[in-house]
Amino acid sequence: MRKINRRAVLNILGSGAAATSRAAAAQAPAIGRSGRPNVLFLMCDQYRFDAIAALGNSHIYTPNIDRLVRRGVTFTNAYSQCPVCVPARYSIRTGCEPPTTRAFSNGPSKPAPGQASTMTERCGPYLAQTMRSLGYRTFGVGKFHTTPVFEELGYDVHLHSEELYGTPEQRRRDSYAYWIATEHPQYDYIEGLMGERTEMYYMPQMSPEPASCSVERWAAERAIEQLTVKDGKPYFGFVSFIGPHPPLAPPIPFNRLYDPDRMPNPVRGKLETDHMDDQIPWMNYAVWAEDVNDAHARVLKARYYGEITYIDDCIGRVLNALEKRGDAENTLICFFADHGDHLGDHHGWQKESYFEASCHIPFLVSWPGQLAPDTKRHELASLTDLFGIATKAAGKADFRQGMDLLGAVAGSAKPREDVIGYYGEPGTRRCKIMVRTGDWKYIYMTNGGREQLFNVGEDPQELNNMASAHPDLVRKLRARAVKACERTEMRAALSGEDMLMLPFAPAKKIRIYQFDHSRGIRGFPAKPEDVLKNWKG
Secondary structure: OOOOOHHHHHHHHOOOHHHHOHHHHHHOOOOEOOEOOEEEEEEEEOOOOOOOHHHOOOOOOOHHHHHHHHHOEEEEEEEOOOOOHHHHHHHHHHOOOHHHHOOOOOOOOOOOOOOOOOHHHHHOOOHHHHHHHOOOEEEEEEOOOOOOOOOOOOOOEEEEOOOOOOOHHHHHHOHHHHHHHHHOHHHOOOOOOOOOOHHHOOOOOOOOOOOOOOHHHHHHHHHHHHHOOOOOOOEEEEEEEEEEOOOOOOOOOHHHOOOHHHOOOOOOOOHHHHOOOOHHHHHHHHOOOOOOOHHHHHHHHHHHHHHHHHHHHHHHHHHHHHHHHOOHHHEEEEEEEOOOOOOOHHHOOOOOOOOHHHHEEOEEEEOOOOOOOOEEEEEEEEOOHHHHHHHHHHOOOOOOOOOOHHHHHHOOOOOOOOEEEEEOOOOOOOOEEEEEEOOEEEEEEOEOOEEEEEEOOOOOOOOOOOOOOOHHHHHHHHHHHHHHHOOHHHHHHEEOOEEOOEOOOOOOOOOOOOOOHHHOOOOOOOOHHHHHOOOOO
């Protein structure tokens, strides 16, 4: 493992023993050769940790994300504490964990007793608001998945490309949909601009627009426009790509880069282990993926990889524009995802479990001259740490409920001992807690009091549930889960001094219908002719 240059460490952290304390580190300036650095966040949605060529995946082509690997530090043990869109994104923009954000699923929960009613009152100003207050020009482009949809987040320039439109007004106000309607009206008839959902969620598709007009290229081009601005201020930019989240619909020619017969099959364990978490079979059914065979799964992985290579091409355009600015050496870049996708592993599709495929995320941090290039670090990291990375680089570190990850790299801050995951409303059957520490991962499910224990060092594919073989370790990690829940926000997850156990009951299976509500489409018709009555051809 390469060592960090001592001068670079001092630039990041400040000198002296006092820098090891949290308070002193918060005041340490981050002054590089050209003043405060630019900070650029590049985010993907539903991007698995193992889908980067430079990190060992020989089946995929990611030359530009590989550039980011070579440019800085890869954190190999990074996790989404609540692996689904809304909670993960609020952890990024607040630096706080789900018990504080009250986002345990895509449907937000009410504040716990004694908590403030709004997100920023509970957590503090959002990241973009904080960076703006520190003198940064801020811009955000892409998917944000906020509640409400057009929530003020602190971006001087805020351009949305959300996946779904609930009303005609939302579609008109969505920056990408508006761009299509005004600049490329020949595609405005398309209902699902990113591909068809509902029963087509896990069906291989091709983008309804060409690559030059598809949403990821649009996001990259808008980001490039912002990179051309030179106003004397450093910038904080957040570019949030929608893909490779399903539908898996890469544009030509990215739809035909990968031969499905060269794709590996999903990795499955025993069904009784894989489906101990009832969320997995529930979600499979919800998105019409309850019976995907291996041949179909290989096709889907080929399209998923095609989406990634398309995004990689868009990232390359952004990186090229960044380098043309002349200040790339003093630009800190973070690349990460909100969560992964089972892609058939563990008899599952989608996310929202604590299997590695779902909660283990890519996490790359680079800052030339300050962080050593092409370095692998194995400290436990989480999305909450991004807030501290950005604010520390800006000169006024605010770690909130994350940790000083840059300090851990430099050896001046203590790495975290564990990552705690929180999913599902405390006190309900959906609630589950993960404890990830050392080589071990423990998962507790309120629904039935089910427990899983995996040694992800020896069994990275998580095929062997070791809970019954290591009862002492299970008790120890369960006690850690209890401790994590001994706070007002999580008290409902406990029963006395132990985890709450509710008798197992499978969730009622439903289908999720995701049509274009902005155009009055809510579901399939009772009769086919009902759709055609007002159709004008």
